[in-house]
Amino acid sequence: MATASVKTNLLGLSRDEYKGLATTLCAGCGHNSITNHIVKALYDHGVNPYRLAKMSGIGCSSKATAYFVERAHAFNAVHGRMPAVTTGAAVADRDLLFFGISGDGDTASIGLGQFCHLLRRNVDCTYLVENNGVYGLTKGQFSATADLGSVQKKGAVNQLETIDIAGLAVQLGASFVARSFSGDGAQLVPLLRAALSHRGTAVLDVISPCVTFNDHDGSTKSYQYVKEHELILQELDFIPSQHEVEVNYPEGSATEVELHDGSHLRLRKLGREHDPRDRIAALQVIDDARQRGEVVTGLLYVNPDTADLCTAERLPQTPLRDLDEAQLRLSPGQFRELLEEWA
Amino acid sequence: MATASVKTNLLGLSRDEYKGLATTLCAGCGHNSITNHIVKALYDHGVNPYRLAKMSGIGCSSKATAYFVERAHAFNAVHGRMPAVTTGAAVADRDLLFFGISGDGDTASIGLGQFCHLLRRNVDCTYLVENNGVYGLTKGQFSATADLGSVQKKGAVNQLETIDIAGLAVQLGASFVARSFSGDGAQLVPLLRAALSHRGTAVLDVISPCVTFNDHDGSTKSYQYVKEHELILQELDFIPSQHEVEVNYPEGSATEVELHDGSHLRLRKLGREHDPRDRIAALQVIDDARQRGEVVTGLLYVNPDTADLCTAERLPQTPLRDLDEAQLRLSPGQFRELLEEWA
Amino acid sequence: MAEPGSVDLNLVASTVNGSGSQSANLVLTRALFAMGIPVSPKNLFPSNIEGLPTWFYLRANSAGYRAGRRRADLLVALDRATFAEDVKRLEPGGVLVYEEAFGVPEPGADHLHLYPVPFASLAKSAIPDPDLRKYLTNMIYVGVVAEILGIPDSALEDALLHQFRSKPNALSSNRQAIALGRDYFGTHLTKTDLLRVEPIDRTSGKLLLEGNQTAALGALMAGCTVLAWYPITPSSSLAEHLIGLADRYRVDPASGERRIATIQAEDELAAAGMVLGAGWAGARSMTTTSGPGISLMAEFIGLGYYAEIPGVFVDVQRVGPSTGLPTRTMQGDVSFAYTLSHGDTRHPVLIPGTVLECYEFMQWAFDLAEQLQTPIFVLSDLDLGMNLWMTDPLPYPTTGFDRGKVLHKDELDQMARFERYRDVDGDGVAWRTVPGTEHPLAAYFTRGSGHDEAARYTESDETYTRVIDRLARKLESGIEKLPPPLLEGGSAEVGIIAYGSSDPAVEEALDVLAVEGVAADYLRLRALPMAPSVADFVAAHERVYVVDQNRDGQMFQILQVELGPLLAARLRSVRHYDGLPLFAADLVDAIRPLESTRVGQSAVPLVGAGH
Amino acid sequence: MAEPGSVDLNLVASTVNGSGSQSANLVLTRALFAMGIPVSPKNLFPSNIEGLPTWFYLRANSAGYRAGRRRADLLVALDRATFAEDVKRLEPGGVLVYEEAFGVPEPGADHLHLYPVPFASLAKSAIPDPDLRKYLTNMIYVGVVAEILGIPDSALEDALLHQFRSKPNALSSNRQAIALGRDYFGTHLTKTDLLRVEPIDRTSGKLLLEGNQTAALGALMAGCTVLAWYPITPSSSLAEHLIGLADRYRVDPASGERRIATIQAEDELAAAGMVLGAGWAGARSMTTTSGPGISLMAEFIGLGYYAEIPGVFVDVQRVGPSTGLPTRTMQGDVSFAYTLSHGDTRHPVLIPGTVLECYEFMQWAFDLAEQLQTPIFVLSDLDLGMNLWMTDPLPYPTTGFDRGKVLHKDELDQMARFERYRDVDGDGVAWRTVPGTEHPLAAYFTRGSGHDEAARYTESDETYTRVIDRLARKLESGIEKLPPPLLEGGSAEVGIIAYGSSDPAVEEALDVLAVEGVAADYLRLRALPMAPSVADFVAAHERVYVVDQNRDGQMFQILQVELGPLLAARLRSVRHYDGLPLFAADLVDAIRPLESTRVGQSAVPLVGAGH
Ligand SMILES: Cc1ncc(C[n+]2csc(CCOP(=O)(O)OP(=O)(O)O)c2C)c(N)n1
Ligand SMILES: Cc1ncc(C[n+]2csc(CCOP(=O)(O)OP(=O)(O)O)c2C)c(N)n1
Ligand code: SF4
Ligand code: SF4
Ligand SMILES: [Mg+2]
Numbered sequence A, B: 001m002a003t004a005s006v007k008t009n010l011l012g013l014s015r016d017e018y019k020g021l022a023t024t025l026c027a028g029c030g031h032n033s034i035t036n037h038i039v040k041a042l043y044d045h046g047v048n049p050y051r052l053a054k055m056s057g058i059g060c061s062s063k064a065t066a067y068f069v070e071r072a073h074a075f076n077a078v079h080g081r082m083p084a085v086t087t088g089a090a091v092a093d094r095d096l097l098f099f100g101i102s103g104d105g106d107t108a109s110i111g112l113g114q115f116c117h118l119l120r121r122n123v124d125c126t127y128l129v130e131n132n133g134v135y136g137l138t139k140g141q142f143s144a145t146a147d148l149g150s151v152q153k154k155g156a157v158n159q160l161e162t163i164d165i166a167g168l169a170v171q172l173g174a175s176f177v178a179r180s181f182s183g184d185g186a187q188l189v190p191l192l193r194a195a196l197s198h199r200g201t202a203v204l205d206v207i208s209p210c211v212t213f214n215d216h217d218g219s220t221k222s223y224q225y226v227k228e229h230e231l232i233l234q235e236l237d238f239i240p241s242q243h244e245v246e247v248n249y250p251e252g253s254a255t256e257v258e259l260h261d262g263s264h265l266r267l268r269k270l271g272r273e274h275d276p277r278d279r280i281a282a283l284q285v286i287d288d289a290r291q292r293g294e295v296v297t298g299l300l301y302v303n304p305d306t307a308d309l310c311t312a313e314r315l316p317q318t319p320l321r322d323l324d325e326a327q328l329r330l331s332p333g334q335f336r337e338l339l340e341e342w343a
Numbered sequence C, D: 001m002a003e004p005g006s007v008d009l010n011l012v013a014s015t016v017n018g019s020g021s022q023s024a025n026l027v028l029t030r031a032l033f034a035m036g037i038p039v040s041p042k043n044l045f046p047s048n049i050e051g052l053p054t055w056f057y058l059r060a061n062s063a064g065y066r067a068g069r070r071r072a073d074l075l076v077a078l079d080r081a082t083f084a085e086d087v088k089r090l091e092p093g094g095v096l097v098y099e100e101a102f103g104v105p106e107p108g109a110d111h112l113h114l115y116p117v118p119f120a121s122l123a124k125s126a127i128p129d130p131d132l133r134k135y136l137t138n139m140i141y142v143g144v145v146a147e148i149l150g151i152p153d154s155a156l157e158d159a160l161l162h163q164f165r166s167k168p169n170a171l172s173s174n175r176q177a178i179a180l181g182r183d184y185f186g187t188h189l190t191k192t193d194l195l196r197v198e199p200i201d202r203t204s205g206k207l208l209l210e211g212n213q214t215a216a217l218g219a220l221m222a223g224c225t226v227l228a229w230y231p232i233t234p235s236s237s238l239a240e241h242l243i244g245l246a247d248r249y250r251v252d253p254a255s256g257e258r259r260i261a262t263i264q265a266e267d268e269l270a271a272a273g274m275v276l277g278a279g280w281a282g283a284r285s286m287t288t289t290s291g292p293g294i295s296l297m298a299e300f301i302g303l304g305y306y307a308e309i310p311g312v313f314v315d316v317q318r319v320g321p322s323t324g325l326p327t328r329t330m331q332g333d334v335s336f337a338y339t340l341s342h343g344d345t346r347h348p349v350l351i352p353g354t355v356l357e358c359y360e361f362m363q364w365a366f367d368l369a370e371q372l373q374t375p376i377f378v379l380s381d382l383d384l385g386m387n388l389w390m391t392d393p394l395p396y397p398t399t400g401f402d403r404g405k406v407l408h409k410d411e412l413d414q415m416a417r418f419e420r421y422r423d424v425d426g427d428g429v430a431w432r433t434v435p436g437t438e439h440p441l442a443a444y445f446t447r448g449s450g451h452d453e454a455a456r457y458t459e460s461d462e463t464y465t466r467v468i469d470r471l472a473r474k475l476e477s478g479i480e481k482l483p484p485p486l487l488e489g490g491s492a493e494v495g496i497i498a499y500g501s502s503d504p505a506v507e508e509a510l511d512v513l514a515v516e517g518v519a520a521d522y523l524r525l526r527a528l529p530m531a532p533s534v535a536d537f538v539a540a541h542e543r544v545y546v547v548d549q550n551r552d553g554q555m556f557q558i559l560q561v562e563l564g565p566l567l568a569a570r571l572r573s574v575r576h577y578d579g580l581p582l583f584a585a586d587l588v589d590a591i592r593p594l595e596s597t598r599v600g601q602s603a604v605p606l607v608g609a610g611h
């Protein structure tokens, strides 16, 4: 049969089963490319659609959760408040795999406070920012990640310092911080899989050009600009531990990070050495690139050994919603005892 | 006459005229010591009480604006929202000298987003955080600056990473970031005067023990702890440019920063070299100290050459409120012209 | 159609958003306008940037009715996705212009006048560049419609010149596209319908303007010097219009100094705080937002109320709750805004009903904010704010700013003492100073916690009560300063109370009902709290229909409380809440049955979409 | 005092906060309680940590009246700052115990029984350690009062044992301090007053509990597994009680696992989001806050309403607007919470009136949230939540949790299709699934924007209206599930409607009015929207007084709207809003004149502090 020939992943699911509704975003929007990379990463990683929870805020970017894994629950929160909703859901059911998508306005403007506190709590989720430096859905105003001096389609010039989401995340002690570019699947897919394997908040700051309002000279988030200035910091070779894969990469110059699920992430240094376990080095490399007007991409920082919120709160493995009266109420004896104490 | 003998500053005002209402804070509260240092700094600096605007949020710390310069206007905003109110007031009248006092809960918990955006806009004000790691006014719950592992009076242990206000400010590109300790007037007063002279947002993260809820072992904000672990990074010698003062400090090992008002700030290095114009170095020194469980104090970073919000917005020197119909309305001619265009 | 030149045409063009159909729609609008025919265009657009269905409604009515109509006399169908549904929107015997490639519409369309046009292939052959082609295809429909309705080239030329005045080199290509459509119809199709427009003279001296545009000019003329805002549909364009005007009229050519601060805040909560900070410092400050922003401003509005800080808060309403339908219209925030924030609060609310009032009420609002020292709401909506409306020219202000009770150094010199919250004049409004006032008496402490007349902190029960009672008195005494209700007619048995963008539909409905024998008077509310004359109006009518564009009859409820039980008994609620602008027929259909069979229940939910 | 043992004593102790007077006050309270005398203590404390005036009100009433009284029979004055003012709070002929060093009180006090006591010097001589001394000085007053009232040592001993059960080594020093006071009075003063208490048996089996404490236990017994909160007076202690209980009863001794997540959020806005996230994921989640927090939650509550997400939102009300008086009580958030958020919204509101109901209603609320799939408000207040109240023991729950309409894998196996927002049962409540449900039909998309029955995004006018109408129906059909109003009496001409912490004052006022010849029936509202029986009650009474602890008569207004004009005409508004708890006299003084001279205006603002 035809179906017999359909390729499937280790869960026996075809790649199509990781697709979602047709996109309603602009043709050529960077967000659409990211969606495709997400589909591939989730498929390759063999994520169970039923355990996936797709979280987002409000914006063109936040619509993207509708465009992959239609069979997963999704929560489109209010603008900038996805972190709080995700935190609540994450403690309610630590079994779920939370995949959050936000925009730069959603994260760095209205949502900045919640974003910082999500990192502080190290909520176990992937937090992907589709970063285009503008408010796409409201037609192109600057966001807080718009670079100083970049020119808006309508002609206005941004007067304010940009907020570097990756740098901020590293400074706040996030346990996984990477940056990539929507057009660079070869880099983004492995980063996504590494994020999926990470326990704690994995921040992916993905430059994602808004072709309608931000893809013009002057914008430092446009295809042109990024392609010209992008600087590949590392390539990633991700080895899932489920099955051994022979890969022939040159030995020696490799830093190997062991993720909590036992899978290994091996980083190949390009051009210069970067140790992704060195916070200050990460800040330095971001800063240096910025000084040169470059965008540094790759895995900037990772600490596989942090406790996520559920661990810190010592929550049971059973989802809290599944606990019953016997597990949640005082026994009649305890109850009587307590009231006597209170008497 | 007796009055003749009263010492006055260059405005001819006595120090008493910089005092406020009697404090209603706990006896021994670090916040009270800070108030005294503020009084001295404003007096020494010769600040005009009528041009001073005292801003704050909500908390024991935020009450402090009532305890100095009674003749200055004050705005006690809602909890965590002093930055927005200050931003609005600052553009309305760039002639005013804004002095903001907040708490760690007010700034790093509920107010974190606004705090970050205040820095991003580089609003011209002094922003002093009276940092005690707890919510004093609501009786001692942990704030976001409570250190990992510190123990609450009620016995709970903080499970979360602390937010380092100074480090965060440096990372976000704040133009003036210093840290001090409420008990260290010798250091704080000069820092305050440097902040008053700085154009742009000057962040002062002042460790200020809460004697009632946080001054016990386990807390890293207590007098004991700080006194034991404090590490003086620099001493400050502040020279107002109004009149030359002979000071005999050893030459050579000094870094001199020129502030926008022409006054000079000379930093004396102690123990190690720190260049307060080097952002990464500032992050490094904060991080190093933290690693050693120490609190680093002093002027961590300063960039005297940034444009504050009013400059970036190219606002006139005249307070906006003083502009009249002639300056604000279209002329009848322009009006007619515009309507014709619209026709 | 009765007398010569009389027109009542409702055209609907169904296209895809982001395809540039906007300019085609505008050219058509302006062409009819140039012929002297009153027009009111409306865009029903999706909350999306490109590729989804969008509808353009164009009402051309020689009697000057400004409301839309639900059903189309002429439908231009260029979006295959909605073709079948759109055809159902046609009046029986209506005219259908459609992309030939869609094929003959479903059975049931045979009673229509069908004009299939091969837009795509026409464009393909004539316009090589694909982007330009996608865009110009819409212009072709303008030509077709012009030919059908008999719109002269002169009118189209006027429209084109206006539309492309800033990019003249786009003129010829658009002109050609229109010609293409005209010629195709002329050569390949024969007119079977009776639709026709003729030049009349009912638009001279009039303008076509958007409420957000006129409100922006109003703010500028009101001397607004601080705008703090956060982008949100449908209010963004108000801020952007104001910024555009400021760039042009508030910048000193010599120094480059800007006599206004326009701050894009990080969110609405911060925007509200900036407005209060600026108002406290004495500047005329405002923000503009929509429903979700109002929710986020709740805490700050309470501070503004209790600490008595001026500020103007514009809410260009859209469909709630929550994110709702961001690109549809509703009057859903009336009761929420009126008593926004926890505790006992109440805020003056101005409700413009025309683009002219959008301009006037912004100026009114800035005066009121400083007169009453409190946050003032201006409640507009998407229909009023984002659509073009025919209007008389905006008048140049005849008076200066009223800055309210502010004490300066020289006045303080004359005073023994100053107390910020002392009601010295008996109108509930105390005098204030601004920071920076060089006088020992000037300073006071502003706070949202308990305070006495001298602005000192207090928890005293007596003082708290005294202050909060004064705030209630202040608002009472302020009512006479608010825009009074407008009254039409006077002797009928039936009354209609409406507000805001319901006005056009009510005006038209009054005529229809009159023809049907139901005479009704009309009171248009323009502010809350309510003026005494509202009670008089209700007292003078047996049955009063209160028109709300929301589900819960919010104004109906407010009236019930403020009028008291006796008069409340005369009120009937008419509700429209499907996100579409209010149509006259919706009102007529709701009121007719109740008036024919004099059975007045107290609520008539009106599912607009239902018919 | 009539029959033997009958007591009606109102004691006021005026001290400085942070001085440890709390435990002295509690020992006195418990001692009277141990004598079998019903007590209701109230703290009037400042929004400050140390050094400001604080008052302790203790009503001891053998008839069981729980409301406070404004004036004191016995005043203990230990704060010089407020001495003069405090003396004015004494009933004529009252008893004044005061620090001798303050000197004889102002003229006007001569009609009082004066007992000067040198507290400071007594303490100084007896207690060397200064900190301990400051603290124990308060205990000395307990001894003095015990001697005056004739409280036996046995009762004091019971109280001491209860108070210091966790720190027994503090017992003796406190015991000595009390003895010190007793002895001083015995040896240096002679009793001239007639105040006296005798043991009766009216407290056996009763408990003294705070509303926040019983609400916390209610939440625990309701199976709350997620608490997200932000500290704010007067709601913090509810969260802290719950955390304390959880530490004790939700931790697995073996694994150390905690069967509840208690997250201190960064603010209330985030707390609300966490509650919705957890509710969406199927957990029983709650937050607790006060006015300012409610304002910050406005946007999320609208999302919860429109996306239909369960969650319990407790508002322990304090005095607004804005920061207001954080440590004073009010019912100021009723109308704001009821329709919180922009657009058309309406939320079930539970209003407990006793500490027992605080316990019960929390359990009720968690069931309702999941039954109706919407945010549920529980409106308590500072008076109810932070003061001790005498109550019957709390009953152990007799039923299990009602988790509402949730579909699991096995049920989905039986179904052809699942649509999240389809009203299959006709009660307006649709079925939901939770994320993690292993079934191809389970997933759906949750959003605050327009959606159809299948949870698909839509901007359709018809669909929008259908969904929003169902939400209104859902709430209607939910009314029968809410706590019904409680009715007392039934045949009188006059009715009183009150809610929440007004109950004790109303109960007492009813008796007083009855004695004065004004018979009145009493309906206590316990939830919104209102049950049909409220209309019946109003219909059955000529005049109905609606008691609000807020300035604007918020419940009075809601009743006007929900009852309709005919019944609304019978309503009169009685308002108390000075931040003090409601006293019976305030009601009697407000209603008496209206009933004697049958002139019923429709609003009787009642400046509590005024008399
Ligand atoms: C409270 C609130 N304020 C404003 C808006 C309007 N709004 C919708 S999306 C958006 C910004 C989106 O920008 P971003 O997050 O960068 O996403 P993008 O569209 O660029 O992908 C705004 C301001 C809203 N929905 N809610
Ligand atoms: C919106 C809001 N939430 C909560 C509170 C209650 N509250 C008052 S002060 C405070 C925290 C104060 O902590 P911090 O800022 O560190 O000041 P400190 O008292 O420690 O000096 C809180 C939570 C409030 N006033 N407003
Ligand atoms: S507007 Fe920009 S961000 Fe939004 S869909 Fe289009 S291209 Fe993407
Ligand atoms: S509680 Fe702590 S922070 Fe507040 S006044 Fe007392 S010592 Fe200071
Ligand atoms: Mg963006």
Ligand SMILES: [Mg+2]
Residues within 6 Å of the ligand: B059, B103, B104, B105, B130, B131, B132, B133, B134, B135, B136, B143
């Ligand atoms: Mg603090």
